[in-house]
Amino acid sequence: MIELDNVVHGYGGDPLLDGVSLDLAPGSFHFLTGPSGAGKTTFLKLCSMHLLPQSGSVRVFGRDAGQMSRDDIARARRRIGVVHQDCQFLDHLSVIDNVALPLAVADSDNLPGTDEVAELLAWVGLSGLSGNLPPTLSGGERQRAALARAVVMSPEVILADEPTGNLDWDMSLRILQLLVELNRMGKAVIVATHDLNLIRTAKAQVQARVLRLKDRHLQVAGADL
Amino acid sequence: MSAPSSPFGAALAARVVPPSGFTHWLTVLAAGAMAFLAVFALALSLAAGRLADRWEGALARTATVRVDTAPDRIDVAVATVLAVLGQTPGVASARLMTDAERQALLAPWFGPDLPLDALPMPELVEITATGQGFDAEGLGLRLAAEVPGAVLDDHTRWRTPLVAAAGRLRFLGLASLVLIGAATAAVVALAAQASLAANRRVIEVLRLIGARDSFIARAFVRRFTRRAFFGALAGSALGMAAVGWLPDADPAGGFLTGLGFQGAGWLWPLAVPVLAALAAFAATRYAALRMLEELP
Numbered sequence: 001m002i003e004l005d006n007v008v009h010g011y012g013g014d015p016l017l018d019g020v021s022l023d024l025a026p027g028s029f030h031f032l033t034g035p036s037g038a039g040k041t042t043f044l045k046l047c048s049m050h051l052l053p054q055s056g057s058v059r060v061f062g063r064d065a066g067q068m069s070r071d072d073i074a075r076a077r078r079r080i081g082v083v084h085q086d087c088q089f090l091d092h093l094s095v096i097d098n099v100a101l102p103l104a105v106a107d108s109d110n111l112p113g114t115d116e117v118a119e120l121l122a123w124v125g126l127s128g129l130s131g132n133l134p135p136t137l138s139g140g141e142r143q144r145a146a147l148a149r150a151v152v153m154s155p156e157v158i159l160a161d162e163p164t165g166n167l168d169w170d171m172s173l174r175i176l177q178l179l180v181e182l183n184r185m186g187k188a189v190i191v192a193t194h195d196l197n198l199i200r201t202a203k204a205q206v207q208a209r210v211l212r213l214k215d216r217h218l219q220v221a222g223a224d225l
Numbered sequence: 226m227s228a229p230s231s232p233f234g235a236a237l238a239a240r241v242v243p244p245s246g247f248t249h250w251l252t253v254l255a256a257g258a259m260a261f262l263a264v265f266a267l268a269l270s271l272a273a274g275r276l277a278d279r280w281e282g283a284l285a286r287t288a289t290v291r292v293d294t295a296p297d298r299i300d301v302a303v304a305t306v307l308a309v310l311g312q313t314p315g316v317a318s319a320r321l322m323t324d325a326e327r328q329a330l331l332a333p334w335f336g337p338d339l340p341l342d343a344l345p346m347p348e349l350v351e352i353t354a355t356g357q358g359f360d361a362e363g364l365g366l367r368l369a370a371e372v373p374g375a376v377l378d379d380h381t382r383w384r385t386p387l388v389a390a391a392g393r394l395r396f397l398g399l400a401s402l403v404l405i406g407a408a409t410a411a412v413v414a415l416a417a418q419a420s421l422a423a424n425r426r427v428i429e430v431l432r433l434i435g436a437r438d439s440f441i442a443r444a445f446v447r448r449f450t451r452r453a454f455f456g457a458l459a460g461s462a463l464g465m466a467a468v469g470w471l472p473d474a475d476p477a478g479g480f481l482t483g484l485g486f487q488g489a490g491w492l493w494p495l496a497v498p499v500l501a502a503l504a505a506f507a508a509t510r511y512a513a514l515r516m517l518e519e520l521p
Contacts, residue, residue, distance in 0.1 A: 050432070070518075071437050078435035088430045092243045100233035104241070105436035117233070149434070 001026055001157055001188055002047050002080075007056035009042060015054070016042055018216040024190065026156065029183045029206050031199045032192040033221065034213035040192040043213065044159045047190065048080050049073045061156075078106060081150030081187075085162040087142045089134035096121060096130035099148045112152060124148045124178060140171035147178055151187075158182055160191045164198060172198055180206045241431065241444045242424055248416040252449055255412040256456030256501050257463075263405045263501075264464025264494045270398025271493065272484045277391035280384055286354045287380065288361065290319075293347035294374035303348050305372045310352060313367075315359030322349040406504050409453070414508035417449050421516050428520065442513035446506055453505030457498040465494050 002024040010016045016039040024030070024047070032040050045051040046058050049065045058065040060076050068076065089098045096117060103111045112120075121130050124144035134142060143163055150158060160179060164172035176198055183189045183206055193199065202208055210221035290310070294302045303321055310319035324341050327349060331339055352359075365377040421428065424445075431441050468485050486493065 048433075071439075074432075074435050074437040076435075077433070082433055084433075088426070088433060090241060090243075090427060090430055093237075093240065097233070097237055097240070100237060101241070101430070102434040103233040104235075104237040105431065105434055105440050111233075114233075153435075 001061060003057075003059040004046065004053075005057045005059070007046060007053040007058060009039075009046060009051060009053050015216060017046075017213070017218075020056075020213075020218045022211070022218060024157065024188050026188055027183065027186050028188045029180075029202075029208040030188075030190045031202070031208055031210045032190055032213065033194055033196070033199070033210060035194070038213040039216070040213055041161055043218075044082075044161050044190065044192055047157075047159055048077060048082055078102065078153050079155050080157045080159060081147075081153070081155035083143070083146045083150045083158070083160040083163045085165045087134070087146040089142070089145070091134050094131050094133060095126060095137065095145050098134060099130075099145060099152055101149060102153045106153060117152065120148045120152060121145075125174075139166045140168075140174070143167060143171070143175055144178070147175065151182060156187060158187055158189045160189070162192055162194075164193065164195060169197075173201065176202055238440070238444065239447060242420070242427060242448055246420060246423060248420040248423070249452060251419075252413055252416045252452040252505070253456035253459075255416070256409060256453040256505065257460035259405050259409040259412075260457035260460030260497045260501055261464040261467075263402055263457075263497050264461055264468060266398050266401035266405060267493055267497070268468045268484055268486060270395050270402065271486060271490050273391050273394035273398055275487070277388055277395060280388045280391060285380075285384065286356075286358070288352040288354065289378045289380075290350040290352065290368065291347045291376045291378060292350065292372065292374060293376070294372075299348060302372050302374060303350065306350055306368065306375050309364075309367060309371060310350070313359055313364055315355050315357055316352055316364075317355045318353045319350055322351055406500060409457075409501055410504040410508035413449055413453055413505040414512040417445055417509040417512045418516060420445060420449070421513060428517070432520075438514060438517040441517055442510055445513050446509045449509040450502050450506045454498050454502035457501030461494050461497045464497075465491070468494075 002022075004020055004022045007020045008015045008018050020043065022030075032043060034040055042051065046053060047060075049058070049060060049068070052058070052066055060068075061079060063072070063076070065073065065076075090101065093101070099121060100117050103117075118127070118130070121127050124147055126141060126144055126148065129137065129141060129145075134145070137145065147160075147163070150160075158179065163179070164175050167175065172195065179189055179191060180202065191202075199208070199210055203210075212219045212221045290306050292299065292302050292306055307319055307321070310316050327346060328337070328339055328341055330349075361377065361379040361381070368375040368377055428441055431444075465486075471485050
């Protein structure tokens, strides 16, 4: 689905990522760890084609991202759900409108309707808040709304960048549970996090591979996690 | 294209850009002011066009023979002039102007009660030419030879520079319209760029969920086109009211009192809001797509 082959990327000076390779298979679950500044967000942005590699290649759904037109990249992004730590909502739109926003940009005719979006909000536990504006939500509610928006188009891949970074443990577990459920539906999931307790908890529920970004390289973490 | 079957399609797409911001009023105000000026430029251009047509057309088919000779020979001279004109190809009619008509010609300068009898006024013969016109040079030579004191004035001397002036005035009016349109487009493009910069987060969110550049651009283009249209509509209405407030066209008043629209000419200002909307559409789309191309 998403293949990184010997990718090098940086922001001037030494590269942040050097020789990074990964083949993300359907239905897989990956955790991505590493210290702050190790390149986790950059790695996820390469996967979602918000960045293109300086060398090496990123292939998304069988196509080289460097060879895709801007329109093709936009279409491919609809098959990738992204959850950011800061959620990125349009604050002047209600929660349900934000969750449904990907439907407004899609070209397809077979899109979920009002009932399906309402069910999705119920699934993340936000039924009663659908008419609220995002600034009125708590951190956990915002993350769940962001997750609902990420999956409203039934993407094949979920990329979550520190989705539990600002949440307490109970809410972190709830977000993790939702991600695990999505993985059980067959979606490939990558979660960037530095919360090792969350990873250990998840490994009890799902077969997850743990990757670590260290010294510009991507390593598979050992059993110490 | 947004999905027609989704309740979250076009209606939601129209609301992705926040409604507030100074660019809203900047666009409305600029479009309104420019439309107001455009209506005046249009009125000027149309009036200049009418004037040029009148001077070029109606006056070109007329000429005057001034007969200025001793009082005891004036009747013979006038009769000879009329006879010559009657034989001249291209002259449709020729007639001696009445005292009242001559008095009317001088009235703007000397008032209505001018005693013509007490003044050494020449007789005036008005000529109306056929469509083909007559040979003014040949006629002038013949009149000079047969009727001493008769001088042909085919108005060319003063008509030509006036027609040229009116033509240039019309051109300047049209050039002003083009400049006003370009200035409107530039202001709207700047406002659109400011709006795009202020709404960078909106663009990031839309990119995140897979919006194409054309979708994002359309969200801004729709808004700025509508603002420009309604701003220009208000400006055009004010401009039309101001033009309507000018004095009516008056033959004695000359060009300035004929500056307003006439008849179907009142429909022309209605095109101003449409043209403003088109200029805003093109400018915003160009600015938006160019800016989006530069963003990662």
